[in-house]
Amino acid sequence: MDQVDIFKALSNKKRLLILEWLKDPAAHFPDHESHSNEFGICVGQIQQKAGLTQSTVSEYLSLLQRTGLIESTRVGQWTYYKRNEAAFERLKELINKEL
Amino acid sequence: MDQVDIFKALSNKKRLLILEWLKDPAAHFPDHESHSNEFGICVGQIQQKAGLTQSTVSEYLSLLQRTGLIESTRVGQWTYYKRNEAAFERLKELINKEL
DNA sequence: TTGGTGTATCGGGAAATCCCGATGTATCTT
DNA sequence: AAGATACATCGGGATTTCCCGATACACCAA
Numbered sequence: 001m002d003q004v005d006i007f008k009a010l011s012n013k014k015r016l017l018i019l020e021w022l023k024d025p026a027a028h029f030p031d032h033e034s035h036s037n038e039f040g041i042c043v044g045q046i047q048q049k050a051g052l053t054q055s056t057v058s059e060y061l062s063l064l065q066r067t068g069l070i071e072s073t074r075v076g077q078w079t080y081y082k083r084n085e086a087a088f089e090r091l092k093e094l095i096n097k098e099l
Numbered sequence: 100m101d102q103v104d105i106f107k108a109l110s111n112k113k114r115l116l117i118l119e120w121l122k123d124p125a126a127h128f129p130d131h132e133s134h135s136n137e138f139g140i141c142v143g144q145i146q147q148k149a150g151l152t153q154s155t156v157s158e159y160l161s162l163l164q165r166t167g168l169i170e171s172t173r174v175g176q177w178t179y180y181k182r183n184e185a186a187f188e189r190l191k192e193l194i195n196k197e198l
Numbered sequence: 199t200t201g202g203t204g205t206a207t208c209g210g211g212a213a214a215t216c217c218c219g220a221t222g223t224a225t226c227t228t
Numbered sequence: 229a230a231g232a233t234a235c236a237t238c239g240g241g242a243t244t245t246c247c248c249g250a251t252a253c254a255c256c257a258a
Contacts, residue, residue, distance in 0.1 A: 107214095107215090110215095151218090152217070152218055154217080154218070155217050155218070158216095158217085159217095173224090175225060176224070
């Protein structure tokens with residue numbers, strides 16, 4: 001994934017929203033604390049909030065993961081996604097220097 | 100132009116290159132100082148270096164201008180483009196805070 | 199094992215993007 | 229005015245992106 005691919009991943013309103021939600025999961029997914037833990041947020045929760053189909057959300061999360069901006073953990077039948085803040089920091093440094 | 104449109108504008112290798120070249124025009128367009136002045140670099144110079152057709156480069160520059168990242172000045176038959184560094188600073192701040 | 203739930207992948211129609219050649223417009227020169 | 233130069237716009241074929249429904253896969257519960 002090069003710089004262009006990262007910008008492409010960020011070139012979508014819904015994906016930007018998802019990344020924003022994952023910055024503060026407790027604030028954006030306050031549903032009884034279920035399906036929300038130290039591993040992140042599961043696909044279903046994100047799908048519900050995003051208002052997209054399950055397949056679309058799954059693909060978007062997969063795409064974001066390929067950029068390295070988020071990471072996933074499988075627990076039972078759930079896949080939890082969370083931000084990779086180190087990757088965000090590296091991206092910001094790159095942008096600050098190269099752009 | 101919202102955040103998504105700016106990321107879309109940055110989602111292209113050639114456009115990123117053009118923005119990089121315009122960071123230091125003297126270094127990247129050393130052709131006898133001609134067609135290079137305080138107003139920026141003219142379309143033809145950029146087109147030659149980019150290896151794209153004239154129409155494509157014109158459209159790319161127009162797109163980048165719409166995002167506010169570059170500005171143009173018409174002088175005679177030439178249109179000079181230069182970076183709007185203030186816009187880049189605002190974008191970087193936005194990215195550092197929101198992303 | 200059977201059925202249910204959560205996620206990933208596949209196939210594809212619609213829309214957007216990429217980049218081109220052709221053409222139009224503005225400006226300069228003679 | 230006529231031709232040349234620089235750029236913008238138009239029309240379009242090829243590719244990519246968007247987002248969906250259908251289907252496949254993984255795991256759990258009974």
